[in-house]
Amino acid sequence: MFKFYPKFRSFIGLSLFLTSFSVFAGGEYVDGEIIVKLKSDQVIKGSTKAFSGMANKLGLSLKGSWKSMNLHHYKATSGSDVEALVKEIESDPAVEFAEPNYKFNKASLTSFSNEASLSEMQEAFASSGSRFTQTSAHVDAEDAWSEMSSSGIDTVVAVIDTGLDMDHPSFTKLCAIWNNEAEINGTPGIDDDRNGYVDDFHGWNFVANTNSPEDDDGHGTHVSGIVLGSSIDILNLPKDSSKECVGDYQAKIKIMPLKFLDGNGSGATSNAIQAIYYAVNNGARILNNSWGGGSYSRALHEAVAYSYSRKALFVAAAGNAGSDNDSTPMFPSSYDVPNVISVAATSSSDYKASFSNYGAFSVHLGSPGVAIYSTIPGSYYGTMSGTSMAAPFVAGLAAMISREQPSMYGYQIKDIINSESDSISNLSNYTVTGKRLNFNDAMVSAKAASVWSEQPSYDISLSLYDREVASALASSGAGCGLVKQLYRGNGGGPGAGGGGGLSRFFMLFAIMIPAGLWLAMRRKKEEPGFRREHERYKVDSKVKLNINGREVEGSMASISMGGAGVNVEQLLDMGSVVTLKIQSPDGSGEIEVDGHIVWSDGEQSHGIRFASTADRVKSLLGRWIEVVSGA
Ligand code: CA
Numbered sequence: 363m364f365k366f367y368p369k370f371r372s373f374i375g376l377s378l379f380l381t382s383f384s385v386f387a388g389g390e391y392v393d394g395e396i397i398v399k400l401k402s403d404q405v406i407k408g409s410t411k412a413f414s415g416m417a418n419k420l421g422l423s424l425k426g427s428w429k430s431m432n433l434h435h436y437k438a439t440s441g442s443d444v445e446a447l448v449k450e451i452e453s454d455p456a457v458e459f460a461e462p463n464y465k466f467n468k469a470s471l472t473s474f475s476n477e478a479s480l481s482e483m484q485e486a487f488a489s490s491g492s493r494f495t496q497t498s499a500h501v502d503a504e505d506a507w508s509e510m511s512s513s514g515i516d517t518v519v520a521v522i523d524t525g526l527d528m529d530h531p532s533f534t535k536l537c538a539i540w541n542n543e544a545e546i547n548g549t550p551g552i553d554d555d556r557n558g559y560v561d562d563f564h565g566w567n568f569v570a571n572t573n574s575p576e577d578d579d580g581h582g583t584h585v586s587g588i589v590l591g592s593s594i595d596i597l598n599l600p601k602d603s604s605k606e607c608v609g610d611y612q613a614k615i616k617i618m619p620l621k622f623l624d625g626n627g628s629g630a631t632s633n634a635i636q637a638i639y640y641a642v643n644n645g646a647r648i649l650n651n652s653w654g655g656g657s658y659s660r661a662l663h664e665a666v667a668y669s670y671s672r673k674a675l676f677v678a679a680a681g682n683a684g685s686d687n688d689s690t691p692m693f694p695s696s697y698d699v700p701n702v703i704s705v706a707a708t709s710s711s712d713y714k715a716s717f718s719n720y721g722a723f724s725v726h727l728g729s730p731g732v733a734i735y736s737t738i739p740g741s742y743y744g745t746m747s748g749t750s751m752a753a754p755f756v757a758g759l760a761a762m763i764s765r766e767q768p769s770m771y772g773y774q775i776k777d778i779i780n781s782e783s784d785s786i787s788n789l790s791n792y793t794v795t796g797k798r799l800n801f802n803d804a805m806v807s808a809k810a811a812s813v814w815s816e817q818p819s820y821d822i823s824l825s826l827y828d829r830e831v832a833s834a835l836a837s838s839g840a841g842c843g844l845v846k847q848l849y850r851g852n853g854g855g856p857g858a859g860g861g862g863g864l865s866r867f868f869m870l871f872a873i874m875i876p877a878g879l880w881l882a883m884r885r886k887k888e889e890p891g892f893r894r895e896h897e898r899y900k901v902d903s904k905v906k907l908n909i910n911g912r913e914v915e916g917s918m919a920s921i922s923m924g925g926a927g928v929n930v931e932q933l934l935d936m937g938s939v940v941t942l943k944i945q946s947p948d949g950s951g952e953i954e955v956d957g958h959i960v961w962s963d964g965e966q967s968h969g970i971r972f973a974s975t976a977d978r979v980k981s982l983l984g985r986w987i988e989v990v991s992g993a
Pocket of ligand 1: 545552553554555556557558559560561562
């Protein structure tokens, strides 16, 4: 998972992240629609009441709300200037942010090729002597099938896309479509499971707001067939109906079709959020997202963070512009939420597909995405290309792992898939891991793994992509005043928590690494007129960084309430959650802190941000540090 990068790589590119987030980012959005988040204290006062004066004044009507996120979807009167409205809405003190209802698009490059019927496909594969494996790349998918237990709770994979051909034999004869038993066994016309959707037997159509997620594009059916085909031969179907859905003809994962992209493959943020919510709240553990766009949506970001809080894995296509997501992010794949796994497309010869987006800091791994065979509507099969086709292999593998390890966090599944993939030289500069997925290695490793009982905290207000944080970082230089959790391990050391668990405290504090920052700090200090905002201390300590289980050692030269210079030679995976162990100079004590790797525009460097009160840090480090310069 962790990879050593050459120093200073992509500094300039990464800084573009922070400057390119104008509110509207030039993105397409739905005419007359706005998403508004109210401040948390307004929730306590009761729903949207605090904002109702402004809403009335501007002629906004409420279309829907996601109460647990305090997000509200408004429609303006026709002909309204959305961008002007957003600015005016944001001037209301009750409002945390407002944004247009951005549009996103499917991430396939091609339409269908090589269309064939089931019998034509079977004949073709029989004459070539090979079983249907969807890709000729050595991903060892079939080897992994024997690793699947004969019984188990089938993992539900939400395919958030254009829908699904619900009558396609590869799904019906293998019983691969998710069933909402409460509705199927309930009363027609009644929302039996009270999830807000009437008769949602197998998913939902968020475009038409009906219970029929039929596919009027074909993309979602193709993507779903790849997810399913990762775990079972989708061409091996029984001729005798009595054999359907038993034994070899029984799917071990279930597809929950959630249609939010329309017949042109385009969809609104508001519907994507609904689909993510629906998926997570109705039992999907894996969310496949073969779509995206260049507009940063804070509301969508919150929905992805919600999926993380609910242990799900969020698989996202990296995009097909052939560009670098480190400098030109693609959402949702570029969100730095720890459960997002961003997938590039590779060819059958294990090269990055020319069209595939990449990102040494933001795209995790490669997966086959060129001329992939799968299901297409009307009981047909055919090929498509795109990162849309690469992501569902990862989703399929993740579902197989989740079935073996039902209590495993999506975050840990991501870690296993990243770790247990095959290193491919062509991918080394294109992805975080430099790897292409390997089904069998990941399955074997996942079955033997002990399940983590916790996952790192994620605070959206600390995200690299948060506009306010980005500007705060840029202006403060070190991100002071930001809050991040600090974990304490068991045992000795100052401030140790009792008992076996982790005790948490907070500090207003940031540690910046690596060498690049240290140099930047020194340079600033030498400039005449430069005045440090924070007290600065000298400390000679060893520092260990634990990034998803891998340890890197360095030494810490100085620390302040605004930041710390740490001499570490390696750059780190953007968005990673890391554990920093700071040793006392005599080696007798150690504090352990969780952090989050970010980019500081002000410092032109990566850093680790974590948080507690400054007093807490001082008391923790008090015996180790020596003041070298005052504020
Ligand atoms: Ca329902």
